[in-house]
Amino acid sequence: MRNRVNILGIRFDNLDARDALSWCERSLNEKKKGYIVTPNAEFVYACRQNETSRTLINNAALVTPDGIGVVYAGKILGTPVKGRVPGCDLAESLAASMAKSGHTLYLLGAKPGVAEKAAENMKVKHPGLKIVGTHDGYFKDAEPVLEDIRRTAPDVVFVCLGFPKQEQFMADHLQTLPCTLMLGLGGSLDVFAGVVNRAPEIYQKLGMEWFYRLCQEPKRIKRMAKLPLFLLIAVKERLLHGKSRQEDPQ
């Protein structure tokens, strides 16, 4: 039975980074198919107005909170999540684990050349990691991409097309592709390729990663401006409905 916490309509699995990695390793060993999503406050906010996106997220086999905004919302609602599980960190620890287990990986997404560079860097960082293919995320026709994934038959695909394109891609294709797990990881390939710098640990510990990211990419201001609104909605929900409505021991 999944222990899930409902935060403004999104049902998050209540686990920390270590549990999330164990879950992935178990699924890989048991060949249990599923797709994983790591929503941040911006996704949750968007899902309030869009039922299709909400269903895509809630149908995932694992839903982990990527951003500090979701963690704060959980606290405000009186149903705290166990911890923040950034998609980038989960991808990194899973890659390290796959380098040992021999499971194979495919990288999909980002601008042309980025996935290849990310693959190069990841293979240096995790000796033994088998990356069997890469493809950029700016394709018009999905068929050649699907054919490449079928041909290379990876165990895991990192799908980095941004929300909600990556969630739609995973939901549409997981069952017909030979992979076991698909992870929707937003801009992670940009980080692995060194195109974008991850916030230093001190920012991550202080819950200020969003601020570092904003300084690096000021055009994100419009997207990030939704964070205070998102927290206000959480406050309003708590005042109107109290704690019980948010609990979801499904």
Ligand code: UDP
């Ligand atoms: N992207 C893509 N195809 C698209 C649109 C976006 O491959 O059609 C990539 C984009 O290049 C970037 C990632 O998807 O690498 C989205 O990154 P973003 O920072 O928006 O995601 P976040 O990490 O905030 O979820």
